[in-house]
Amino acid sequence: MPESIWFRDDDRPRRPRLSRERIVAAAVALLDAEGVTGFSMRALAARLRAGTMSLYEYVQSREDVLDLALDEVIGEVDEPRAGDPWRELLVRQLTRSRQVMRRHPWMPALTATRPLLGPNALARSRVIYAALARAGLHGPELTAAVGTLSSYVNGFVAAENTWWDTVRTPAADAGLRARVADHLNEHAADLGGLAQVDDGDFDGQFRLGLDLILDGIAGRLRPA
Amino acid sequence: MPESIWFRDDDRPRRPRLSRERIVAAAVALLDAEGVTGFSMRALAARLRAGTMSLYEYVQSREDVLDLALDEVIGEVDEPRAGDPWRELLVRQLTRSRQVMRRHPWMPALTATRPLLGPNALARSRVIYAALARAGLHGPELTAAVGTLSSYVNGFVAAENTWWDTVRTPAADAGLRARVADHLNEHAADLGGLAQVDDGDFDGQFRLGLDLILDGIAGRLRPA
């Protein structure tokens, strides 16, 4: 009879071994729950019911954990369907990226300070490169287009998150809200007259900005 | 005879009074010198030859100082020349934004987590809004265009900075550099054949991506 995974012969409970994978998974969960400010090695170890220093057997530093957690969730963006035309493929892929970043709102803060060189990040980057290259973009224009698109997604979600976190939070003081209202009303005329302080339609806004960039790219494919 | 600013009657040195302005200026200097990780209230106070807790007479928290420092340097982007055509104005303004962000490489990390609602930030935002409105953009397309442009600048400089800080730094290990090389060489063909690991032409890249977006915007001005 095989020995139990959870109990040894003398019935003392045995916790599952620590591992890089378990640490990264717990880190993602912790970041989702507490945000990047609430993330600490002690809290992470507590979640795993382990001593703090045990983590360092599998991980080099706190920064290392953050790198790994980041690449882990980047992996949630799945592969594109083969055969999609380039524009549809990009819209799909980047929309999915945004969804993932909304699910893990700590991502933009990290991507802003780290190079995205984990395996999953490179894989996603490859997808974008390939799609644009297949569309007919090459050389500096190709790298510029790739950079523009990923910058856009990062920046958009970052702004979107800070909106929810700081302006649309119960703790937001009246002064802050008033300044936002003033700023919006100032451009009320340009915005179509009915600019309320209310939250914008982020989905539509995202798509609009994305189409703006994609239009610019499309214009480079067949030089007038 | 006016009394000295630096010494009082009994020759005991008198330091200039603390003030919000002096604190913010010192904060910017400290951030420039040590980066956001090296920024601490103790170090900031030391720079001002003051006790740590004295700062809190003028400032609410560390976060508050960072907000103030951020808006302070945003103010370094100067007013646009009146009368420029919209596209030229935007290129000028955003290029200047990038220069400022390069001078203060800690900016992208902060803008990714904070709402930009300081007076200087709002003033710059107004400029962009006005230019695009004058160009003929209105409603959701206007806000989308503004968001896209600022996202782009933030994202681009963030990527640019992490490149210099982590890849192009003496401390970068060989493994990291090798991965970057692999990734670049993978797309060597698409990139024009001669993709070396070397640093790209960031100025040109920035301008290329910017033009991409501006092309997209221009296309919305006169619906085909």
Added chain:
DNA sequence: ACGGTTTTCCGTACAGTGCACGGAAGGCAG
């Protein structure tokens, strides 16, 4: 089953952080 080796675990300790509190020092009005 046993001794030895290696891997995994983690308690302690240290230097650092942001900031609450309460008191000292300095400027000013009466």
Added chain:
DNA sequence: CTGCCTTCCGTGCACTGTACGGAAAACCGT
């Protein structure tokens, strides 16, 4: 000089990342 108010800041607390060295467990050849 007395009171008052602003400015200054020393001390202390709870918390951080992680270096170090030892305990515990797992594995292995005999």
